[in-house]
Amino acid sequence: MQKLDDDALELVARYFAALAVPVRLKLLNALREGERNVGELTRLTGCTQANVSKHLALLAHNGLVAKSARGTSVYYRIGDASTYRLCDMVCGQIAKHYAGKAGLEQMFALSAGRQRDKALSRARR
């Protein structure tokens, strides 16, 4: 039972670790508006293609994104709609924690706006 519990903690930690890198958050954010292929995501993030590919593989491995190949391209999309709820909660907590620092709430409002609802209803199904 203690062993099981440690395995669970390990899994949860890995999940959070998947969200603990700015580039990966940027990738997830880019997918709010719908699916995109690797080339598009490479341009959007400004990273090398190899790097984007690696991050996407990690996100997919943790169930945060899903992929489907069409032609020579591979299209990625959000794997679980509740991922954004998670991010939005964190944004809220950070905004609260840093309350007083000018304009931080607005900064986060960016990622929690109308875009989300569009993407959510798409991903929910």
Next chain:
Amino acid sequence: MQKLDDDALELVARYFAALAVPVRLKLLNALREGERNVGELTRLTGCTQANVSKHLALLAHNGLVAKSARGTSVYYRIGDASTYRLCDMVCGQIAKHYAGKAGLEQMFALSAGRQRDKALSRARR
């Protein structure tokens, strides 16, 4: 604006990183039932005192726990009640992702049970 957005991603990533280490999740889990001092948390986790102290400092720095000194002891408590909602959401997603693996849902049920409600109502105030 692009710069601001990158700063926001950095902050969110740091917050998730704080949750991305099993020992820290164990610490937060131990605080579900109420506040504890460093010595108690050291015993509960089985780590060295120095290590626990470092993890607690990091959690405090990110607003996940709060501390108050009484005598020679320092007592830590949950900084934000919604932290557990975050963890429980992740547990739910993982359980969904691994659905089929025997007994995994029960494994996670451990950390999302009645204890949470007690701790939440305490921390909410």
Next chain:
DNA sequence: TGATAATATCACTACATAGTTATATAGTCA
């Protein structure tokens, strides 16, 4: 089949941080 394009993987470097031991700091009580 050969050329081209898109993605994934490999081998590598650089850096951040988890964990450890030893020590410093601060509070309590005789």
Next chain:
DNA sequence: TGACTATATAACTATGTAGTGATATTATCA
């Protein structure tokens, strides 16, 4: 004040992984 206890910090090692350039893999189309 000195001994004792609890916590924090410093210095260090080991390890994981983000990022890169080069290359392999796979699909498309002439």
